[in-house]
Amino acid sequence: MKEATVAPTYARFDYIVIGGGTSGCALAATLSHNANVLVLERGSSPYDNPTAMDKENLINTLVNVTPNSWSQPFISEDGVYNIRARVLGGDSVLNAGFYSRAEKDYVEEAEWEMEKVEAAYEWVERKLVFEPQVMGWQSAFKNGLLEAGVIPYNGFTYDHINGTKIGRYDLRRSWP
Incomplete structure (x- = not known):
């Protein structure tokens, strides 16, 4: 660099x-x-x-x-x-380390081609994204969000949706 x-x-x-x-x-x-x-x-x-x-x-x-x-x-x-x-x-x-896809409305408003956007997401997700093993501090953080009213609990998903979810990526996995 x-x-x-x-x-x-x-x-x-x-x-x-x-x-x-x-x-x-x-x-x-x-x-x-x-x-x-x-x-x-x-x-x-x-x-x-x-x-x-x-x-x-x-x-x-x-x-x-x-x-x-x-x-x-x-x-x-x-x-x-x-x-x-x-x-x-x-x-x-x-x-x-949270990763999510843009909402479909955002993609449409930006006038991007949905097929190309989907292909790009799939490429990034193949190269970088993985479902994490939830550790103690992550469970505590998730439970704190739920207790504070950040609901519903959405589990692990790539979708950009309101609520609490688990997501992760590791950029280092893409480098040789």
């Missing part, structure tokens, strides 16, 4: 991937087996500070919105305060 300011003024790549999120990293890793690939990511690397990804530091990582942090605050179009990632690995680095 290098800062863009120290990159050579001329370089040749077979592919340039914009965004080092869940899909961008998996795509770049796959393409790099047979091609030269450049990944452009606006944020830093989560590997610079591995303790920030520890479950004990989840809240601290989310609330740290200083200019060099992984979390960037924003307000959605409907006025909801939220956090998005500015780090290699994307939002999945910040959200405890």
Whole structure:
């Protein structure tokens, strides 16, 4: 990894991937087996500070919105305060590894081709996503959400649906 300011003024790549999120990293890793690939990511690397990804530091990582942090605050179009990632690995680095598909209404509103979207999801899920073994702290977290009224409990699913669910991905599985 290098800062863009120290990159050579001329370089040749077979592919340039914009965004080092869940899909961008998996795509770049796959393409790099047979091609030269450049990944452009606006944020830093989560590997610079591995303790920030520890479950004990989840809240601290989310609330740290200083200019060099992984979390960037924003307000959605409907006025909801939220956090998005500015780090290699994307939002999945910040959200405890949860992965979900976009709602069908979102895909339609974005005017994306549903067949291509489905194919992309299937590719990412083959490369990255797996059903986790639920550990004690995850059960406690899930039970806390349910007790706080985040219902219904939806179990393990890739669908982006309201309620409490279990989801996980492991970006490292995509790298050789």
